[in-house]
Amino acid sequence: MATFEARSPLTGQTIKVFEEAGEDDVRRAMDRARRAFDSWKERSVEERVGFVRGLKRAILGDMEGIVRKIVEATGKVELEAQSSDVWAALEVIQYCEDHAAEVLATEKRPASLIFMGASCFVEYRPMGVVAVFSPWNYPFQLAMVPLVSALVAGNAVILKPSEVTPTVGEIIESICLKAELPRDVVQVVQGGADAGQRLIRAMPA
Numbered sequence: 001m002a003t004f005e006a007r008s009p010l011t012g013q014t015i016k017v018f019e020e021a022g023e024d025d026v027r028r029a030m031d032r033a034r035r036a037f038d039s040w041k042e043r044s045v046e047e048r049v050g051f052v053r054g055l056k057r058a059i060l061g062d063m064e065g066i067v068r069k070i071v072e073a074t075g076k077v078e079l080e081a082q083s084s085d086v087w088a089a090l091e092v093i094q095y096c097e098d099h100a101a102e103v104l105a106t107e108k109r110p111a112s113l114i115f116m117g118a119s120c121f122v123e124y125r126p127m128g129v130v131a132v133f134s135p136w137n138y139p140f141q142l143a144m145v146p147l148v149s150a151l152v153a154g155n156a157v158i159l160k161p162s163e164v165t166p167t168v169g170e171i172i173e174s175i176c177l178k179a180e181l182p183r184d185v186v187q188v189v190q191g192g193a194d195a196g197q198r199l200i201r202a203m204p205a
Helices: 023-040 043-062 063-075 078-103 141-152 167-176 195-203
Strands: 002-005 014-019 107-108 119-123 129-133 156-160 187-190
Touching: 002 167, 002 195, 014 167, 023 078, 023 129, 023 156, 023 187, 043 063, 043 078, 043 141, 043 195, 063 078, 063 167, 063 187, 078 141, 119 141, 129 141, 141 156, 141 167, 156 167
Parallel strands: 129 156, 156 187
Antiparallel strands: 002 014, 107 119
């Protein structure tokens, strides 16, 4: 099993050693995500938003710890980590709480002359499993925003954090557990470019 180190940009010291997700690990994660999607997609938007609200509570309940992890992983000052990473993510979560039902509601559209008399609608349906690749510079915000957006729309998520900031991916995984999301609806796979390629290959065609 290949490993890689998360290092502090402030001290150069190793924070933690991680195992890189191999081909089998990624394939198993994808299989679990597909099974989780089958039931998650059947939940109403209101139910999904309820779970997302749980993510918000979990973040607010451990704000200091999350900020500390971001600072350790990125070298940012606390104010920047809190404002540009954590609060930015919370704002998007709040937007989803307030507007998801409206944004995802079925829309009636006018029919063209060819289909005069017919009723036309746009209906939003989940895609399946969404892969989220988050960068190192805003490792919390740019993981949570697409993750939450995908969840509210009814998709399962596999997150691959940057190999530079894997500890932030680890804390996101912990937040999802605290929020009591259904099993395997969100999973985290760790690793670098090779793990990313494995995840891309495992995505449904």
